Amino acid sequence: MRLALLLLALAAPAHAQPVSHTRPGDYQAFGERPGLVRLMDRLMVGLLADPVTAPFFQRNQRRIKEQLVDQFCALLEGPCEYKGGAMDVVHKRWKIDRAQFNALVEVLQDAMAAEGIPFAAQNRLLAELAPMHRDIVTR
């Protein structure tokens, strides 16, 4: 019982107050807006080359890339605003499982590495993205 309370105490505050994992300078480490545009171009090539992720990116590629640039830019505390739909809304028609979600993470890691983004900065961004699994993984 005491353990359960402790666990609740540990789990609860995070809901109330999301912590930001990114640091000042991470936006620059990603090459600012031009770097993010290059990253998304590379990411889309990778997503279409991977048989696990390809079926999800057959349409609207330009729009997806633009929205990802805005979203990542905002998460990295750059001068952008993400105006796309909420994650649960834009993914709700799809059936996406954990392995498919993770496959995208791996393609993104490949793309970030190929763009020369430092590993620590990659991980700080991934820490921002990872909790989105709750809205994206629908299977």
Add this chain to the structure above:
Amino acid sequence: MRGVVGAVLALLCLCRPAAAQSEAAPPPSRFDVPGPLFSGKLPLTGGVASLEGSAGGGLTPWALIGGQGTRDQIGGYGFATLVRSQDYELRVAGATVGLWDRVELSVAQQAFDTRNVGAALGLGRGFTFHQTVLGAKVRLAGDAVLEQDRWLPQLAVGLQFKDNDRAGVLRAIGARDDTGVDVYASATKLFLAQSLLLSGTVRLTKANELGILGFGGVDDRYEPQFEGSAALLLTRRLAVGAEYRMKPDNLAIVDEDDWADLFLAWSPNKNVTVTLAYARLGTVAIERGQRGLYLSLQLGL
């Protein structure tokens, strides 16, 4: 009886139309693409095989479920591990299955070769203790990797049933038993923004040197032992870390020390992991200051 038959018939009748419907169902839409069957976890996020087979670090279990299977998948691995100190050699081979990222079952066969020490003790040169370890682990809550906005770690409980084949020698050195059960609880969390994984385990055990020297002795109580690991991700496929494992000291005639190691785990792809460690084992039976290399190869899905 007639009621049961009626119920079965009724069920069959209910199932028929459903089955017919599913045959005629339209092909899945482009929004419903089946995921891969195997290896959906991110590299290294299934841990590596510990000396007792359970997934974790090399010395201690973690709350992670072994293998590369996600909650929709089955995963697992086979592994072989060699630890060689100045006076002893421990060889371990085993296999672990991870079911739906929820349950882990493992089996490990340990061979502890006393080399020249066996001769000194009158057991014969190369006298070897064999121990079989059957393990089960259940993930209770949390996700060590994805829940980066919460403090709750991944939590698991497990047990390891151990059976040593040298009952006669074990009795002679004062061990109470040649079989034993360890029970443990683990909490593991990846702090991704820091590229740091921390794990802690509390184990209730009577095992002397993992059980290789039997179970219990002058001291025959279950005592909680703490085990901890810290690992830093250098790349997606390479981690460096350290572990510490407290151990009991139950036998009257020999001392037993805590164990520690420094390790490097490398996963060139999802199917292969190699772990290299430098382990400090302290006094083992009659030999003091034991230290040496730990090498483990793991193949799986």
